[in-house]
Amino acid sequence: MKARNYIGLMILTSLLLSGCQATPAQEIVYFINKTNGLPKSMISFMETNFPEYDKSYYTIDRRKEENLPILSNVHRILSYKEFILNRELLEDLRTADKIIVSGVFTLQYVLPIYGKKIMEKTYWQFWGGDYEVLRKKNLSVKLKLTKCIVTYCIRCAKGIILLTKPERKAFEEVFGNIANDKLYTAVVPSGQEDENILMKARDEHKVVKSNIIVIGNSATDSNQHLDIFQKMKHLDTEKIKICCPLSYGEAQYREDVIKKGKEIFGDRFYPITEYMSYEKYVDFLNSCDVGIYNNNRQQALGNISLMLNLGKKVYVPELTKQYYEQFGYKLYSISEVEFTNIENVLKYDTNVMENNIQCYEQRKKVIYREWEKILTE
Secondary structure, three states: OOHHHHHHHHHHHHHHHHHHHHOOOOOOEEEEEEOHHHHHHHHHHHHHHHOOOEEEEEEEEEOOOOOOOOOOEEEEEOOOOHHHHHHHHHHHHHHHOEEEOOHHOOOOHHHHOOOOOHHHEEEEEHHHHHHHHHOOOOOHHHHHHHHHHHHHHHOOEEEEOOOOOOHHHHHHOOOHEEEEHHHEEEOOOOOHHHHHHHHHHHHOOOOOOOOOOEEEEEEEEEHHHHHHHHHHHOOOHHHEEEEEEEEHHHOHHHHHHHHHHHHHHHEEEEEEEOOOOOOHHHHHOOOOEEEEEEOOOOOOHHHHHHHHHHHEEEEEEEEHHHHHHHOOOOOOEHHHHHOHHHHHHHOHHHHHHHHHHHHHHHHHHHHHHHHHHHHOO
């Protein structure tokens, strides 16, 4: 009897100890769209905030343009052929608990090759441009095929990640409500190094009027530069400088913006056509007083966030304004602006700017919770 009790006690103890053992860390494979510093920021955010996960990062960078962190789990894929034939990547896909693809137009043609089992543990993060191009009428044969493939990816996916809640309407205009039960919201965060640069710029900021207005974030027609130019052409522009970042986007649109900008504003117009490092770009934005982002879709969130966190005055469309207001930020709606007096545009409310700087910490917490929800479910 004693022997039986002893054996029973041993079995019970063994079961209890096995239940107390830490479960294996989840394996996450993260594909990051190669876009001007994004991989570096995303990797830094994930490594800093979620060290308990086993993570592998991949970015397709055919020109080796990205300055990637030197870590054993960070991989640069130089071609789609390499993507398909890379044995280490295939093994990571097979063993991963979750696969996250940031930017649908990165892998929508190749990931389905690996079959439904891979697709069913994939989260696709949509950027505004990913579905905006598919909203247009009279799609080409290629875009119709793309839409069919992306729709298949959505149906098979574990989750769909949108950057903001307001863009759900635009998403459903293209794909319907096929992702109702698996929609998430999570923006692309900043890494620790980027935050340090931002904090340094903010500390060095001096409230000195430069009368520099930055318009838009890229050479894409969704910025609607020309619309803002028309609204501002009657202003006394001798007092201001107009700067337009145009380092990436569409070549013809870039030329049109530069031509019209010089025609209306003359030597007060400064197009920025060369890429800047993140630190230099933050310094540039810190030298501006006002940002005007007239984007007709979800776009330029990184630029808008930087301007707000630097304590600048920011004009945006109503939907973008609503998105930031949930964090307590104060922005100005373009539709409410009276472009009749340059002083109105430049008018600076110190209380509003201080409020926006304080909101930065709150938004950081929300971003963390958004990604925590995706990783833990």
